[in-house]
Amino acid sequence: MTADLVRIERHGEGGHVAELVLDRPEAMNAVSTAMAQALSRATTELAQDPTVRAVVVSSTHPRAFCVGADLKERNSFTDDDLRAQRPVAQAAYRGVLDLPVPAIAAVDGFALGGGFEIALSCDVVVCGEDAVVGLPEVSVGVIPGGGGTQLLTRRVGWSRAAQMIFTAQRYAAADACRLGAVDEVVEAGTARARALELAATIASHSPVGMRNAKAAMRQGFDTDLDAGLRIEDRMWAATAFSGDRAEGVAAFNEKRRPDWPGR
Numbered sequence: 011m012t013a014d015l016v017r018i019e020r021h022g023e024g025g026h027v028a029e030l031v032l033d034r035p036e037a038m039n040a041v042s043t044a045m046a047q048a049l050s051r052a053t054t055e056l057a058q059d060p061t062v063r064a065v066v067v068s069s070t071h072p073r074a075f076c077v078g079a080d081l082k083e084r085n086s087f088t089d090d091d092l093r094a095q096r097p098v099a100q101a102a103y104r105g106v107l108d109l110p111v112p113a114i115a116a117v118d119g120f121a122l123g124g125g126f127e128i129a130l131s132c133d134v135v136v137c138g139e140d141a142v143v144g145l146p147e148v149s150v151g152v153i154p155g156g157g158g159t160q161l162l163t164r165r166v167g168w169s170r171a172a173q174m175i176f177t178a179q180r181y182a183a184a185d186a187c188r189l190g191a192v193d194e195v196v197e198a199g200t201a202r203a204r205a206l207e208l209a210a211t212i213a214s215h216s217p218v219g220m221r222n223a224k225a226a227m228r229q230g231f232d233t234d235l236d237a238g239l240r241i242e243d244r245m246w247a248a249t250a251f252s253g254d255r256a257e258g259v260a261a262f263n264e265k266r267r268p269d270w271p272g273r
Contacts, residue, residue, distance in 0.1 A: 078123025
């Protein structure tokens with residue numbers, strides 16, 4: 011288990027839902043070098059664990075999911091320090107993005123800069139109604155560097171992403187949802203509960219099917235339709251001849267819950 015700054019907790023029967031908890035409350039989960047390293051370790055651990063079927067990314071701070079990069083730490087950096095930290099930060103955000111199972115962000119409070127990029131790296135973003143999101147990097151002389159320029163544009167389109175990034179504006183959860191930047195808004199303080207509920211539903215389905223469906227969607231998203239359909243066919247074959255498919259069909263016909271072999 012990853013200790014300090016980022017924790018992993020397991021939920022539900024079999025512990026198939028993993029909760030990745032951002033736990034640096036004294037700094038509103040600002041991403042320091044140490045926290046980035048902890049996030050990389052945690053996502054690597056989850057990615058390599060075949061028993062994980064869904065991941066929820068949450069925070070222990072009631073008013074902040076994550077406020078982005080630790081600017082106090084960066085204020086002391088030389089240019090060489092910043093260059094050296096770059097691959098560490100990239101690995102942290104990429105670790106969330108590359109999780110092979112569905113990932114859900116549970117956002118209450120502020121998700122700004124790198125914090126919003128962590129959420130955007132998930133497949134689904136659930137916000138409490140008091141959440142505030144945004145990519146304000148250009149206002150402090152940098153650009154979104156944890157995937158924000160690419161992930162937000164893919165979510166909401168060029169013009170909306172351009173307005174959000176170029177103005178450095180903060181958005182209330184309801185406004186962000188209308189733009190398509192987040193997916194669901196729930197009562198304040200309940201984003202984590204809703205995310206865990208969604209994750210439990212996901213974890214009840216075929217783990218082989220879920221992993222391969224996500225792989226097909228991710229790999230095919232930026233290709234032309236013909237290439238995307240070929241990718242889908244490969245993932246279909248990898249699923250259709252699995253033990254999960256055999257168990258799923260048998261369980262349906264026998265009117266019982268599947269006992270997924272996960273292979």
